Amino acid sequence: QSALTQPASVSGSPGQSITISCTGTSSDVGGYNYVSWYQQHPGKAPKLMIYEVSNRPSGVPDRFSGSKSGNTASLTISGLQAEDEADYYCSSYTSSSTDVVFGGGTKLTVL
Amino acid sequence: QVQLQESGPGLVKPSETLSLTCTVSGGSISSYYWSWIRQPPGKGLEWIGYIYYSGSTNYNPSLKSRVTISVDTSKNQFSLKLSSVTAADTAVYYCARVITTIFGVVKYGMDVWGQGTTVTVSS
Numbered sequence: 001q002s003a004l005t006q007p008a009s010v011s012g013s014p015g016q017s018i019t020i021s022c023t024g025t026s027s028d029v030g031g032y033n034y035v036s037w038y039q040q041h042p043g044k045a046p047k048l049m050i051y052e053v054s055n056r057p058s059g060v061p062d063r064f065s066g067s068k069s070g071n072t073a074s075l076t077i078s079g080l081q082a083e084d085e086a087d088y089y090c091s092s093y094t095s096s097s098t099d100v101v102f103g104g105g106t107k108l109t110v111l
Numbered sequence: 112q113v114q115l116q117e118s119g120p121g122l123v124k125p126s127e128t129l130s131l132t133c134t135v136s137g138g139s140i141s142s143y144y145w146s147w148i149r150q151p152p153g154k155g156l157e158w159i160g161y162i163y164y165s166g167s168t169n170y171n172p173s174l175k176s177r178v179t180i181s182v183d184t185s186k187n188q189f190s191l192k193l194s195s196v197t198a199a200d201t202a203v204y205y206c207a208r209v210i211t212t213i214f215g216v217v218k219y220g221m222d223v224w225g226q227g228t229t230v231t232v233s234s
Contacts, residue, residue: 098172
């Protein structure tokens with residue numbers, strides 16, 4: 001069982017917007033602004049999409065945005081494109097145990 | 112730009128020690144934190160631990176008794192050793208750079224990743 005809870009799957013049509021949630025506790029997501037989001041295509045290494053809740057690394061399209069409310073962080077992808085189909089993982093700093101915890105991952109399907 | 116490359120045996124026998132090295136190219140290993148993450152087949156990501164270029168470390172408590180991460184700044188490399196492996200340690204192992212401020216403060220996001228190396232534990 002992962003420390004952070006994500007939906008197993010989400011789907012959307014091209015051009016639509018989707019949101020993936022990542023729920024933790026006050027010891028991780030809710031207590032610190034160190035939430036990151038990663039995109040992983042099959043057989044590939046993860047790619048950082050969002051760090052510190054809402055910051056985008058250079059080169060990541062502004063269709064990707066992050067936010068947080070209480071113990072839940074969210075990744076929103078607007079203007080969905082076929083190449084966005086991938087697994088998405090959230091992670092957070094945690095003060096309770098491991099220092100870094102990941103969510104179980106969400107499979108995004110572009111219909 | 113900075114690139115990372117994992118290397119090491121792809122097959123390890125049960126009870127033996129898994130040893131991997133990550134070579135940093137296109138930039139210096141100094142001034143950053145560096146991390147190891149693994150992903151069992153068909154499963155999610157698990158953080159193993161990280162090391163600062165100065166040598167200070169932090170490990171996942173669930174693996175702490177078996178893990179050692181070290182750094183060799185002269186070779187621009189850092190390494191992972193995991194002892195007493197079992198089939199449960201079979202995974203793709205990734206090395207990654209951790210976002211670090213110029214003041215040495217770790218930001219926990221991992222912005223550069225190696226391609227990953229598959230390690231199978233089997234006799």
